[in-house]
Amino acid sequence: MPGPGPDDLATALASMSRNLLAQETLQDTLDAIVHHAVKLVDGCDVAGILTVRRGQVATLSATDDLAAESDKAQSEAGEGPCFDATWRRQEVFRIEDMATEDRWPAYVPKARALGIGSMMGFMLFTDDENLGALNIYARSSNVFTELSEQVGWLLASHAAVGLANARKDAQLKEAIATRQDIGEAIGIVMERYKVQEEQAFAVLKKASQDSNIRLREVARTVAQTGEIPGARSSSR
Template structure:
């Protein structure tokens, strides 16, 4: 591993991650960078775990999704366990010979064409929404200690960028929600000659009585002209 060249590429990748305009674009950049920067990596993806339900994000190959579905079905695997337990990294040097930690998953993963793999904890700020960066090789023994270090550094950068991208997306949604609620209040004020507080109270009561979120009530009013 040429660590000097790796550091230069990581610095460039870190700048690119923060420049992405969406969560999806950020994760696409992360998984593509994993294949490019980590020695032995043939495919990569992000596994999101929500109450034992798995979602695959930004897979570079269908193999990644197949592995995630298998880990969800069996409730085990290095990527699943990294997200589930909060352990920073799991690694299988040779999937075919793995007989201790993931005895149900390993032979099925080998049948998929996986030779070796690593799973890195991606973020942990939300206990109900955990994730792992997962790296795959078709060859056994493809990942060295240097590969693991490189993967962990990449995952650390990815966690920061992912958190920033999610925060930005949340802010955009909040601004959009405030805007559409304000527009709905304006419609009610004009049509029913209400004050701003009275118009908001109409939206709030309708939301509670019909068990519909306030921003959805506002959206319906703006689109259809009626509650």
């Protein structure tokens, strides 16, 4: 769909940035990014955000099933523009006509079958082996221009800032919740088995290691049931 004119672009991006920072959750932020992409990037019919970690592709948000199906096709093929972007740390890619594209022989036929005519991708984040990318699709070929790419890059740059803030906020909330859960579980173990705080934490940690379950999940189980495998033997 047509994007905003040049005079309105700066205002639209500023408005988007404020909107992203106002989202309450990380998922809300991801969903807002893809909807803004459809609204702002000329020629964009569908947008999605995926992550690639150790060769595994996962769809984080999409405005249409087409984006999720494209992600799945790349995962099944083990190749595609997003894989190349991961290996090369490529910030932007653009496929003008999927009908004449020949770089990914296992993925491209599936993309054509899905009805993808053109495609662009913009890196949103990288950490360790984890890539996050915003992918923009058109059902027609040769619809993305240099201006479309520039607007997409600007949008992705603004979105990356909002997404980084959302991820940090989510990590902080997770850390606080984890500390609260563990603290409650330690108190329960201390009371039930008459041990000191360090011993109670050791009991929880050992149960986590023995069961191969995250410490927070062990703590939640203790808080909900009052029971923990191995607690009596560990407290002696």
